[in-house]
Amino acid sequence: MYYVSDWIKNTERIFPNQGRAEFLRLDMNENPEGLPQDVVDTIKEAVTPEFLATYPEPDRLRDKYASFIGVHPDQITLTNGSDNALRYILQTFAQPGHDVLTVTPTFEMYMVNCWLLGLNHKTVPYGVDHKVDINAVIEAMTDDTDIVALVNPNNPMGDCYSETDARKLIKAAASHNAIVLVDEAYHYFTKNTLLGLVNEYDNVILTRTFSKCFSLAGVRLGVVISNPTLIHYIDNLRVTFEVNTFALMCGEIVLDTPGLVEQLAQIQIEGRDFIVRQLEQHGYEVYPSETNFISFKPKTQSSTLAKKFEEHRILVKSFSSGPLEGWIRINTGSVKVMRQFFDCLCEIDVPES
Ligand SMILES: Cc1ncc(COP(=O)(O)O)c(C=O)c1O
Structure with a gap:
């Protein structure tokens, strides 16, 4: 029998889902919109x-x-x-x-x-x-x-x-x-x-x-x-x-590219401030963050809500254990992207009466 390290053999990996490019990606802390097109054009030309x-x-x-x-x-x-x-x-x-x-x-x-x-x-x-x-x-x-x-x-x-x-x-x-x-x-x-x-x-x-x-x-x-x-x-x-x-x-x-890093950070920070404000104004408990993601406690069950978001072509991360159990984490994007997310949230995070 060939040798396999027991540690490698016994590790259970869960790899990220495929096909995410067709969704609004707010689940893995990427920048959902990416670099400005002119920077991408410079890359292509090289x-x-x-x-x-x-x-x-x-x-x-x-x-x-x-x-x-x-x-x-x-x-x-x-x-x-x-x-x-x-x-x-x-x-x-x-x-x-x-x-x-x-x-x-x-x-x-x-x-x-x-x-x-x-x-x-x-x-x-x-x-x-x-x-x-x-x-x-x-x-x-x-x-x-x-x-x-x-x-x-x-x-x-x-x-x-x-x-x-x-x-x-x-x-x-x-x-x-x-x-x-x-x-x-x-x-x-x-x-x-x-x-x-x-x-x-x-x-x-x-x-x-x-x-x-x-x-x-x-x-x-x-x-x-x-x-x-x-x-x-x-x-x-x-x-x-x-x-x-x-x-x-x-x-x-x-x-x-002069100023690019500052510009990219600024877009996300503006988006972050916008979404935190919206969530708080609408009665959500929000976990403050110094990053490109925020967490909040939804009004309905978080895993069910994450599935509903997916049906609306938006990916979010829901927590099933730990101190954020029952919470949702989203990465930020521009104000435009955060508005799209928030409009969807208002539509689907509605407790049954
Ligand atoms: C805290 C932390 N470290 C490292 C990474 C890995 O990032 P990458 O391999 O894309 O550089 C991540 C990715 O989400 C992360 O959240």
Whole structure:
């Protein structure tokens, strides 16, 4: 009988639904409208037969991104989405049987990667006040903790860690020889960032993505930022041509377009403010967020409502467990998109009398 890793064999994956392009996509925190058409036209014009025939060369985008965020290029490696970055980081810095500590709820790929790699996923739940007790996270660390992962802002809760709490946690992690992974997939929708701590402590790794604010989820482009030693280890693990040529080119064009990132963030923030206002004015309880998604408690059952939305060609995420059980999460879009969503909500979220 051939060998299969027990961890891989026993993991049950649920992959995203197919055919989503025909729907208004508010379920996976993408930008539902994407980049401005003129930026897409610039991308199209850059594609030539020679361009497609040449192996990828990531250094130019790496250098550009380094200067974009103000770090040295040796502190960066690019990955096939930040999803792959998380896998590499867990694989490099956690030993099978040891602990990866996160809060719960958080991005589900931490749990999945722990299953796949034989790691113990240890979690600290949010309190009844929907807040993380940073001391509880620190107390949960032991000498078996190899990685503490903070999603900042967290998905799906939408809240951020203060620099003071993060420093406390990083120092405690260092005393257990643990790495702190800060996942900033939702940066650019908030001013909060823990990026500066990468240069202050030698056990911090930060990830970002081009999938959210930069609106390039389809091309798969993630970024790891740390000190050159930790980046070197991750680079050793990555496949030779980790990020494809097309993704690299799209990333460069986004960074090279003056004001684009600010414009993309602004559109989403305006949409977010609009939908929060509408929901609150209509009596909904809304979960505040510093991201491109918000959660609210519908007037009818959330899973049934999500199905009704689907019938109206709109995809939303409904929660069946955890602190947001019975709630709906939607990612934001422009005010126009949020209005379309809200009009549909008013039509279908009507309790039976
Ligand atoms: C917190 C968080 N981190 C990482 C990712 C992965 O993003 P990507 O692989 O598209 O870079 C996501 C995707 O939704 C996320 O929510």
